[in-house]
Amino acid sequence: xxxxxxxxxxxxxxxxxxxxxxxxxxxxxxxxxxxxxxxxxxxxxxxxxxxxxxxxxxxxxxxxxxxxxxxxxxxxxxxxxxxxxxxxxxxxxxxxxxxxxxxxxxxxxxxxxxxxxxxxxxxxxxxxxxxxxxxxxxxxxxxxxxxxxxxxxxxxxx
Numbered sequence: 042x043x044x045x046x047x048x049x050x051x052x053x054x055x056x057x058x059x060x061x062x063x064x065x066x067x068x069x070x071x072x073x074x075x076x077x078x079x080x081x082x083x084x085x086x087x088x089x090x091x092x093x094x095x096x097x098x099x100x101x102x103x104x105x106x107x108x109x110x111x112x113x114x115x116x117x118x119x120x121x122x123x124x125x126x127x128x129x130x131x132x133x134x135x136x137x138x139x140x141x142x143x144x145x146x147x148x149x150x151x152x153x154x155x156x157x158x159x160x161x162x163x164x165x166x167x168x169x170x171x172x173x174x175x176x177x178x179x180x181x182x183x184x185x186x187x188x189x190x191x192x193x194x195x196x197x198x199x
Contacts, residue, residue: 042065042066042069042074042076042077042078042079042080043077043078043079043080043131044061044062044065044066044079044080044081044082045079045080045081045082046058046061046062046081046082046084047081047082047083047084048083048084049083049084049085049086049089050084050085050086050141053084053141057141057159060156060159060160061082061139061159061163063195064160064163064164064191064195064197065080065082065163065167067191067194067195068163068164068167068168068191068195069167071187071190071191071194072171074132074134074171075131075132077131077132078131078132078133078134079131079132079133079134080133080134080135080136080137080167080170081135081136081137082136082137082139082163083136083137083138083139084139084140084141085138085139085140086140086142087103087140087142087143088103089138089140090103090104090105090107090138090139090140090143091103091104093107093138094107097109103140103142103143104140104143105139105140105143105144105147105158105162105165106137106138106139106140106162106163106165106166107137107138107166108135108136108137108166108167108169108170109135109136109137109138110134110135110169110170110171110172111133111134111135111136134170134171135170137163137166137167137170139162139163139166141159144158144159144162145158147162153199156197157192157197157198157199160192160195160197161188161192161197164188164191164192165188168184168187168188173187
């Protein structure tokens with residue numbers, strides 16, 4: 042996968058960037074995504090993610106991750122369904138905004154490592170970018186076990 046990393050905080054450790062890149066690559070393999078799939082991850086502060094959450098979700102609080110999926114339907118634009126494939130264009134699945142501050146807080150709250158929480162945050166957001174959700178129980182029954190399977194197989198057990 043082509044993963045663009047943006048660090049607005051200017052403090053993200055290289056080890057955290059590597060973990061994020063590695064787990065997203067692994068998750069992409071588990072979903073059989075094409076190798077040229079594109080996405081971005083932007084690391085932000087709690088204050089910045091709170092602002093994003095308020096503006097786009099009408100929720101005035103910091104959260105660990107916010108996902109902005111790109112849900113383009115080529116057929117709505119008058120293009121063939123396999124447009125990207127036909128013209129060898131990488132599929133862009135969207136953008137994640139992540140607060141490492143919030144992930145650290147949650148790791149402490151839930152009593153597991155920061156790495157486990159960061160992995161959880163990334164896989165959770167990544168699955169949202171790929172159409173998974175957990176609002177309804179039938180959707181949650183698909184998303185959460187897949188999320189746990191990816192984390193466990195990657196080596197980030199609870």
